[in-house]
Amino acid sequence: MSYLGVGISPGNVPVYHGTQAKVIDRRVRLLELVLRFVICGLGILSSVLVATDTQVKEIFLVQKKAKYTDMKALVFLVIANGLAAGYSLLQGVRCIVSMVKGNVLFNKQLAWVIFSGDQIMAYLTAAAVAAAAQSAVLAKFGQDNLQWMKICDLYGKFCNQVGEGVACALLVSLSFVVLASISAFSLFRLYGGGESGQDGSTW
Amino acid sequence: MSYLGVGISPGNVPVYHGTQAKVIDRRVRLLELVLRFVICGLGILSSVLVATDTQVKEIFLVQKKAKYTDMKALVFLVIANGLAAGYSLLQGVRCIVSMVKGNVLFNKQLAWVIFSGDQIMAYLTAAAVAAAAQSAVLAKFGQDNLQWMKICDLYGKFCNQVGEGVACALLVSLSFVVLASISAFSLFRLYGGGESGQDGSTW
Numbered sequence: 001m002s003y004l005g006v007g008i009s010p011g012n013v014p015v016y017h018g019t020q021a022k023v024i025d026r027r028v029r030l031l032e033l034v035l036r037f038v039i040c041g042l043g044i045l046s047s048v049l050v051a052t053d054t055q056v057k058e059i060f061l062v063q064k065k066a067k068y069t070d071m072k073a074l075v076f077l078v079i080a081n082g083l084a085a086g087y088s089l090l091q092g093v094r095c096i097v098s099m100v101k102g103n104v105l106f107n108k109q110l111a112w113v114i115f116s117g118d119q120i121m122a123y124l125t126a127a128a129v130a131a132a133a134q135s136a137v138l139a140k141f142g143q144d145n146l147q148w149m150k151i152c153d154l155y156g157k158f159c160n161q162v163g164e165g166v167a168c169a170l171l172v173s174l175s176f177v178v179l180a181s182i183s184a185f186s187l188f189r190l191y192g193g194g195e196s197g198q199d200g201s202t203w
Numbered sequence: 204m205s206y207l208g209v210g211i212s213p214g215n216v217p218v219y220h221g222t223q224a225k226v227i228d229r230r231v232r233l234l235e236l237v238l239r240f241v242i243c244g245l246g247i248l249s250s251v252l253v254a255t256d257t258q259v260k261e262i263f264l265v266q267k268k269a270k271y272t273d274m275k276a277l278v279f280l281v282i283a284n285g286l287a288a289g290y291s292l293l294q295g296v297r298c299i300v301s302m303v304k305g306n307v308l309f310n311k312q313l314a315w316v317i318f319s320g321d322q323i324m325a326y327l328t329a330a331a332v333a334a335a336a337q338s339a340v341l342a343k344f345g346q347d348n349l350q351w352m353k354i355c356d357l358y359g360k361f362c363n364q365v366g367e368g369v370a371c372a373l374l375v376s377l378s379f380v381v382l383a384s385i386s387a388f389s390l391f392r393l394y395g396g397g398e399s400g401q402d403g404s405t406w
Contacts, residue, residue, distance in 0.1 A: 070348050073337050123329050123380065130330035131337035134276050138341070138351075145273050148341075148351040177326065184387035185394065192395015 029099060032182050035175045036092035042175070043085030046168035047078045053165070055158035066155040073128075073135040074162065077169055080128035084121055084172055091117070111187040118183040122176040129173045132166050232302060235385050238378045239295035245378070246288030249371035250281045256368070258361035269358040276331075276338040277365065280372055283331035287324055287375055294320070314390040321386040325379040332376045335369050 055066045068074040091114070139159060142150035152159035258269045271277040294317070342362060345353035355362035 071346065072340060119380070119384070123326075126326050126329050127333035130333035134334035134337045135341075137275060138338075139349075143274065146342075146351075146354055148349075151349055177322070181322070181387070184384070185391045188388045188391035189395040191388065192392040 028182060028185070029095065032179065033092060033095045033099070035179050035182075036088045036095060039088040039172050039175045039179070040085045040092060042168045042172045043081040043088065046081040046165045046172060047085065049161055049165035049168065050074055050081075051078045053158055053161040055155045057154055059154075066151070066158045068162070071135050071139075073131040077128045077132040077165070080124050081169055081172060084125050084176070087117065087121055108187070108190055111183070111190060115180075115183045115187040118176065118180040122173070122180040125169065125173040125176050129166065129169045132162075132169065136162060136166055231385060231388070232298065235382065236295060236298045236302070238382050238385075239291045239298060242291040242375050242378045242382070243288045243295060245371045245375045246284040246291065249284040249368045249375060250288065252364055252368035252371065253277055253284075254281045256361055256364040258358045260357055262357075269354070269361045271365070274338050274342075276334040280331045280335040280368070283327050284372055284375060287328050287379070290320065290324055311390070311393050314386070314393060318383075318386045318390040321379065321383040325376070325383040328372065328376040328379050332369065332372045335365075335372065339365060339369055 050068050053066075053068055057064050057066070068078060136159070138148060139162075140150065140152045142148055253271050256269075256271055260267050260269070271281060339362070341351060342365075343353065343355045345351055
């Protein structure tokens with residue numbers, strides 16, 4: 001109950017009960033593990049969908065090929081999702097090792113490393129999705145006043161597959177937002193303690 | 204010393220000393236206040252720079268006017284930075300009130316609201332900067348294979364001013380990243396406590 005912060009009296013930060021804490025710890029750890037492997041899978045899927053996407057069209061007897069390297073934002077998306085998948089795989093293995101062994105140390109230094117890594121990946125994947133989405137909007141609708149023409153009318157199949165890749169990347173990014181909060185929780189609760197609660201610190 | 208997490212023994216989370224904690228609390232609070240007003244100022248500056256930016260060119264006797272509404276990403280940037288400035292002003296006032304009064308309650312519900320708001324604004328401003336930067340790269344370098352022409356050769360002054368606006372927005376976004384970490388710290392340390400440390404919980 002108190003863990004959810006409902007009806008907490010300020011200046012009287014509760015020390016939540018050990019058994020309850022362990023149950024919630026286990027759930028958080030499990031959620032972290034699931035999210036890391038979801039990110040790994042979706043990151044690879046997103047990268048593969050975008051990087052393997054090509055379409056050839058014949059325009060006035062000239063063959064033109066659309067590929068992801070035509071747009072820098074898509075290259076950025078492929079790299080960011082590749083990094084996200086690799087990073088999450090490593091972190092996922094760490095989660096499993098710590099769960100199996102049950103005695104892996106959880107200290108502040110390790111918590112800071114995980115927190116920093118998750119923060120960087122959360123903002124990196126969010127930026128990659130935003131840039132790719134902006135490119136996708138331009139490709140879909142064009143920008144008449146700048147004479148940037150729509151290209152999705154011409155390369156429909158290519159655009160659809162990119163759209164699927166961006167959708168997977170969005171899920172990767174949202175998962176990282178949750179993970180970044182989990183690792184912030186894991187780190188900063190180490191800085192809690194009797195005194196900051198007991199002295200009723202006011203902010 | 205222990206606050207920095209250097210040489211902490213796991214399973215033995217320290218309760219940092221009251222006086223030291225108060226000094227660090229004050230510094231964190233001051234940093235938060237400064238960042239909120241920096242964001243407010245830079246957010247307004249960024250929005251004004253981009254929204255007031257226009258340039259008229261005569262092309263084959265036809266007058267053409269470049270303005271920020273020509274690109275959706277710039278409209279998104281103006282809105283995101285306007286929101287960031289307004290939100291930060293409100294939060295800055297809250298910070299001042301709590302510092303002056305010295306007895307404003309700091310409870311978990313308020314901490315959750317601030318944490319959520321800062322998280323949303325951090326990702327929103329990061330996404331806005333990424334989308335605007337992607338548009339800026341297209342405007343500067345064009346995309347030959349898509350026949351999207353460079354527009355900065357034509358509208359040099361317009362592009363420079365947009366560049367300044369995006370630079371301010373980048374500082375707003377980076378400030379929000381730090382603020383989001385501060386509010387995560389303020390929230391999640393409320394969940395720390397004797398038991399989770401005393402039972403040597405392993406992750």
